[in-house]
Amino acid sequence: MDKINKTYLYSQHQKLGAKMLNFGGWHMPLVYSSQIEEHHSVRNNSGIFDVSHMGIIDLIGDRTNDFLRLLLANDVKKLDKLNKDFLALYSCMLNLDGGIIDDLIVYRLSKDRYRLVLNASRFDRDLQWIKQNIFDDIEIVLRNDLSMLAIQGPEAEVHLGGYFNINDRLHSLRKFNAFELDEVFIARTGYTGEDGFEIMIPNENAQKVWTDLNNYGVKSCGLGSRDTLRLEAGLNLYGQEMDETVNPFESALAWTLDFSSERNFLGKKALQSSSNSVVKRKLVGAILEGQGVLRNGYTVYTDKGEGEITSGSFSPTMSRSIGFARVPSDAEGKCKVSIRNNKRDIVLVKPPFVRNGKIIIDRN
DSSP states (O other): OOOOEEOTTHHHHHHTTOEEEEETTEEEEEESSOHHHHHHHHHHSOEEEEOTTSEEEEEESTTHHHHHHHHBSSOTHHHHTTTOSSEEEEEEEEOTTSOEEEEEEEEEEETTEEEEEEOGGGHHHHHHHHHHHOOTTOEEEEOTTEEEEEEESTTHHHHHHHHHTOHHHHHHOOTTBEEEETTEEEESOOSSSSSEEEEEEEGGGHHHHHHHHHHTTOEEOOHHHHHHHHHHTTOOOBTTTBOTTSOGGGGTOGGGOOOSSSOOOTTHHHHHHHHHSOOOEEEEEEEEOSSSOOOTTOEEEETTEEEEEEEEEEETTTTEEEEEEEEETTOOEEEEEEETTEEEEEEEEOSOSEETTEEOSOOO
């Protein structure tokens, strides 16, 4: 039986009475009190998530930029144009067929040092692919010494800024920008559709920071609410909306591809072949009409052919079930979904459903 890893906050989660689950080979908190309460806390106030299961690696060397321009489908040269460190970029890492190995965030720490934040379930595969393609003069540093916390919600800036006494600095920090404060790395990024921050701190400090932020009014939140928050925000989850059998065109991620230069990146040739032909499938949002809950794997029936629900849940903000569906590329509007052998009405829409606490899709 494979060993299940524990973050440095495992005992903290137990003290708080969290219901734990195995997520990507890690013991992680699913919920502490109420998933809906935790969800609403992030939408209306602030919440803190343990995301220390994510893989963090630093790449160091004079040619790191060149290597990342090969490795990633988005172009890290965008981070160089501003001549500024501590900028972030979202990208897919592709196989040679254009399938998505992982989606990740890359930070430029300096001209010869970059940081990648990888999905926990994909870490071994990611590292294998990176090592397979890396230049000989680039060093890979596994940052197992760091814990990662996400503080999310409209009051996240006030609470985090007050705790570290950096209100002015946080207020001026733009999205996908970061900075270091002593041993604390702070980035204005997140996975909830709300304002917020992701911080990386030494493992030995994680429990104190968590407890102190709880005392500051930041609610402990588990992966259950993180999933409904990201779903409302229209954000993909690896293993459901994307994997190595689908490409970014089929996963609503074409916007992350950069074909603007002669740069060659892994998977580019296959993608160019896909983009020059008809993309047969697309990823869209789905809203269930009436009662019930959409779930992964449910069959979708459109007048253009069948599709499938990739993610689905009850939306606490919208008070109805929403999800993602991969359907024929020309399908739109109303169609059917099979729930327990009964065909129910759904409407295909363009996500996101909710951003910054506001519903941005018509409920009717």
